[in-house]
Amino acid sequence: MESGNPLLDDYVLGLCTAERPRVCFLPQASGDADHYIVRFYRAFAATRCEASHISLFRREQGPDDLRRHLLSQDLIYVGGGSVVSLLGVWKAHGIDAILREAWEAGVILCGLSAGSLCWFAEAVSGFHGAPKRLEGLGLLPFSNCVHYERKSDRRESYHRFLREGMRPGYAAEDGAALHFVGQELSRVVASRPEARGYRLDVSGQRVVEMRIATTYLGERGVVPEAALPEALSTALPAA
Amino acid sequence: MVRRILTLGGHDFTSRPPDRAVCEFLLRLASEHGGARPRICILPTASGDTSDLIASFYQAFGNRPCEPSDVSLFRLGRRPMALRDHLLSQDLIYVGGGSMVNLLAVWEAHDIAGILSLAWHRGIVLAGQSAGAMCWFEAGITKSSGKPLAAAGLGLLRGSLCVHYNNEPERRAAYLEAVGDGMPDGYGLDDHAGLLWEGEDSPSAVTARRGARAYRVSKREGEVVESPLPVRFLPAPAPAALREDIAEFRRIKTMRRHAGWLG
Numbered sequence: 001m002e003s004g005n006p007l008l009d010d011y012v013l014g015l016c017t018a019e020r021p022r023v024c025f026l027p028q029a030s031g032d033a034d035h036y037i038v039r040f041y042r043a044f045a046a047t048r049c050e051a052s053h054i055s056l057f058r059r060e061q062g063p064d065d066l067r068r069h070l071l072s073q074d075l076i077y078v079g080g081g082s083v084v085s086l087l088g089v090w091k092a093h094g095i096d097a098i099l100r101e102a103w104e105a106g107v108i109l110c111g112l113s114a115g116s117l118c119w120f121a122e123a124v125s126g127f128h129g130a131p132k133r134l135e136g137l138g139l140l141p142f143s144n145c146v147h148y149e150r151k152s153d154r155r156e157s158y159h160r161f162l163r164e165g166m167r168p169g170y171a172a173e174d175g176a177a178l179h180f181v182g183q184e185l186s187r188v189v190a191s192r193p194e195a196r197g198y199r200l201d202v203s204g205q206r207v208v209e210m211r212i213a214t215t216y217l218g219e220r221g222v223v224p225e226a227a228l229p230e231a232l233s234t235a236l237p238a239a
Numbered sequence: 240m241v242r243r244i245l246t247l248g249g250h251d252f253t254s255r256p257p258d259r260a261v262c263e264f265l266l267r268l269a270s271e272h273g274g275a276r277p278r279i280c281i282l283p284t285a286s287g288d289t290s291d292l293i294a295s296f297y298q299a300f301g302n303r304p305c306e307p308s309d310v311s312l313f314r315l316g317r318r319p320m321a322l323r324d325h326l327l328s329q330d331l332i333y334v335g336g337g338s339m340v341n342l343l344a345v346w347e348a349h350d351i352a353g354i355l356s357l358a359w360h361r362g363i364v365l366a367g368q369s370a371g372a373m374c375w376f377e378a379g380i381t382k383s384s385g386k387p388l389a390a391a392g393l394g395l396l397r398g399s400l401c402v403h404y405n406n407e408p409e410r411r412a413a414y415l416e417a418v419g420d421g422m423p424d425g426y427g428l429d430d431h432a433g434l435l436w437e438g439e440d441s442p443s444a445v446t447a448r449r450g451a452r453a454y455r456v457s458k459r460e461g462e463v464v465e466s467p468l469p470v471r472f473l474p475a476p477a478p479a480a481l482r483e484d485i486a487e488f489r490r491i492k493t494m495r496r497h498a499g500w501l502g
Contacts, residue, residue: 029313030287030314031284031286031288031289033287033288033289033290033313034289056338057285057286057287057341059338059382059383059384059385060382081313081314082313082314084312084345084348084349085312085313085345085348085349087348088341088344088345088346088347088348089344089345091348092340092343092344093340093384128320128321128322129320
């Protein structure tokens with residue numbers, strides 16, 4: 001749902017095997033903001049999928065049986081915003097357990113920003129003040145940091161958290177997407193040529209940042225098949 | 240330090256007289272704590288921080304003698320603030336309506352409840368309508384899941400509250416049933432009716448609309464009884480002077496109507 005750039009939306013829809021995939025948007029991290037829901041329906045147009053959304057702030061609209069609705073989807077898309085608020089609201093409505101069930105049943109889960117952080121065991125959240133360390137749903141046993149741009153607060157804080165014992169994990173710059181199959185990273189794709197994903201580990205007190213070969217989705221004819229070991233060989237250790 | 244909470248059964252931030260009267264009362268309570276230019280902050284969490292609500296709040300308070308602000312727990316940090324310091328520097332914290340379940344869940348996730356309790360003990364006025372009123376009690380009746388259901392609140396105030404009392408009959412019915420089934424006794428508030436708590440006991444009832452009522456709802460010998468409370472009427476202040484162009488527009492509209500142009 002990048003504005004004016006459908007590459008990542010196309011990519012994730014392409015992962016669905018159904019001819020007209022069922023896609024449900026969860027905008028809770030934004031407080032179910034109207035303008036965001038409209039953006040979703042524009043990006044996931046009825047011509048190529050069967051789109052729906054769940055609002056947990058206006059339950060009088062939308063499906064009654066949240067579990068049944070979510071389990072019947074091909075793809076669940078989680079929007080950005082505050083990951084802390086997102087996880088709080090989900091817990092109150094039992095959505096966290098339903099999403100785990102959906103994932104185990106093979107529903108593709110996806111999301112950006114807060115909608116990425118939420119799937120991991122630990123996350124770096126930047127919100128009202130210095131970035132904080134928090135626990136996510138833990139479907140993926142790693143840490144995660146988004147908006148991982150050079151000189152960002154988050155990047156700096158992520159490195160500090162790692163030195164302080166946060167588990168190793170993955171970071172993504174804006175426009176880059178980490179694609180996991182099961183709990184394994186399968187590939188990194190991007191909607192912008194320069195965007196990259198990173199693997200982060202700690203060796204003693206040293207944070208080791210490895211840049212992962214990233215497939216830019218914009219060039220026609222490119223088969224997105226960057227296998228991971230090869231990708232890691234291009235890695236750059238960080239200071 | 241007197242601990243004050245104003246719990247309101249329902250209102251909007253429009254320019255209609257009852258809504259203006261509520262805002263005037265909020266402003267007065269804030270001034271009693273903060274002087275001539277009190278700080279008033281809205282927590283619109285229960286609505287998901289909708290821009291409509293935030294805008295109408297600023298519209299209501301922007302031209303009044305106060306410093307309005309808002310705290311968003313959803314929008315990401317273009318304007319990051321030290322939440323705790325900001326809230327504790329207010330004279331009045333106003334909590335908007337919406338989903339009571341989501342409100343409390345998000346507050347818990349951000350550790351807001353402790354800050355609000357501290358604010359209350361320091362004499363900062365707490366206020367709110369609908370979900371933003373029920374949240375201070377032990378329990379309320381929420382429609383967060385569609386149907387009216389009981390939900391737990393923060394419990395700063397003992398007992399329970401049901402809002403929109405005569406405005407939403409199904410909510411009132413669910414409340415009467417819940418109290419019959421053992422929910423703590425409490426209060427029912429119509430839209431534009433409120434309870435001003437000074438300390439934890441004997442609130443005084445106020446109303447900004449003729450006919451809006453406040454009820455004590457309690458279980459006596461197995462029966463749930465509603466007793467209307469005596470209410471003090473809050474007058475609406477005179478509307479702000481109309482801008483000249485708007486006044487001109489209205490004059491023309493009235494003339495046209497009289498001339499029959501609009502049927």
